[in-house]
Amino acid sequence: MIHTLEVRWFGTPPLPPALHEWFQTLGEVQTTSQTHLYLPAEDPALNVKVRDGQLQIKRQLGGPFRKAFGTQADGHCEQWGKWSFDLAAERSVLWDDDPSNLWVAVQKTRHQLKIPAADQPSLTDALPTTPPALVAAELTTLQVQDTSAWTFCVEAEGPVESLVETLLTAAPQLLNDTLPFSLSPDESYGYVRWLQQLPTVHTRPASEIQIPSL
Numbered sequence: 001m002i003h004t005l006e007v008r009w010f011g012t013p014p015l016p017p018a019l020h021e022w023f024q025t026l027g028e029v030q031t032t033s034q035t036h037l038y039l040p041a042e043d044p045a046l047n048v049k050v051r052d053g054q055l056q057i058k059r060q061l062g063g064p065f066r067k068a069f070g071t072q073a074d075g076h077c078e079q080w081g082k083w084s085f086d087l088a089a090e091r092s093v094l095w096d097d098d099p100s101n102l103w104v105a106v107q108k109t110r111h112q113l114k115i116p117a118a119d120q121p122s123l124t125d126a127l128p129t130t131p132p133a134l135v136a137a138e139l140t141t142l143q144v145q146d147t148s149a150w151t152f153c154v155e156a157e158g159p160v161e162s163l164v165e166t167l168l169t170a171a172p173q174l175l176n177d178t179l180p181f182s183l184s185p186d187e188s189y190g191y192v193r194w195l196q197q198l199p200t201v202h203t204r205p206a207s208e209i210q211i212p213s214l
Contacts, residue, residue, distance in 0.1 A: 002082040005163035006155035007067065007075040007171065009183045010194050013148040015141055018180040020111070023139045023152075026174060027113050038104045042203045044193040047080075050103075055085045066185055067168070069154075073175040075188030077167065101206040104195060107143040112136065115170070124173050133158030133166040137174060145200050151191075152183065 023029065037050040045060035064076035115123060117132030127135070134157040142149045154174060156166035175183070195201045204210075 002084075002157060003061075003160050003163060004080045004082065004155050004157045005077055005167045006080065006153055007069070007077045007167070007188060008151060008153040008190060009073075009075055009188045010149055010151045011187060013141075013150065015139075015150040016181050019152070020139065022178060022180050023111060023113070023137070025178075026137060027115065029111050029113050031109065031111050033107075033109045035105050035107045038106055038191070038195060039102055040104060040192050040195040040201055040203050042196075044190055044196065047190065047192050050087070053087050055087055056082060057085075058082045060190070064189070069171045069175040070179070071177065072179040072181070073171075073183040074185045075183060076185060078190060079163065099206065099209050101202055102204075104144060104198075104201050106191075106195075108140050110138055110140040112138050120170070123170060126169050128162045128165050128169075131159040131162055133162040135166060135170045144195070144198055147198050147200070149194070151194070 034051065039048040041048070047056075047058035047060075049056050058080045060078055061081050062079035064078050066074070067077050068074045113136065115135040117127075117129065117134070120127045120132070120135060123135070136153075136155050136157060138151075138153045138155075140151050140153075142151060154167070154171045156163045156170065158166070196203065
């Protein structure tokens with residue numbers, strides 16, 4: 001089980017060029033493109049998806065807690081626990097055949113920055129070192145059928161006792177006055193809540209496979 005504390009925002013396209021350029025200045029950014037298969041639930045505290053030959057289950061364990069990170073970023077922090085299970089087949093049949101109409105393919109181009117404990121003094125000397133937690137930031141463009149969006153996230157990953165201090169110390173260093181775009185708490189939430197807002201996404205199964213009544 002992996003523990004994280006994260007603050008995430010969503011925005012409408014296009015991704016602001018100034019935000020993308022600013023993100024590239026934060027450090028060594030790696031860019032990847034993938035498609036993840038989500039199973040949105042009616043409860044946004046439960047996140048189930050298939051990616052990289054694994055079934056991943058995330059459960060919100062705490063929050064949301066509203067927090068301001070400087071003058072430009074105000075959002076909701078959420079604590080999550082994550083479990084990963086290897087699938088027998090690299091590509092599940094769900095990618096091609098889903099009679100329930102519940103699984104949602106989300107195409108992502110992710111720009112990711114990871115700051116391990118050994119590199120964190122370059123960010124600030126105030127981060128906890130015993131035990132240390134990973135600091136990560138992500139700027140991602142999203143595509144679900146005809147719907148586009150982008151999301152930005154800062155998170156701490158590691159021992160529970162280090163998550164709060166790590167996130168609340170690192171995030172203001174990253175989201176300082178150089179941030180060229182205001183991040184509002186109204187757009188700060190997790191993936192499942194964002195998916196629930198899309199017109200093509202369903203949290204109840206297709207009517208033709210439901211038992212109408214007993």
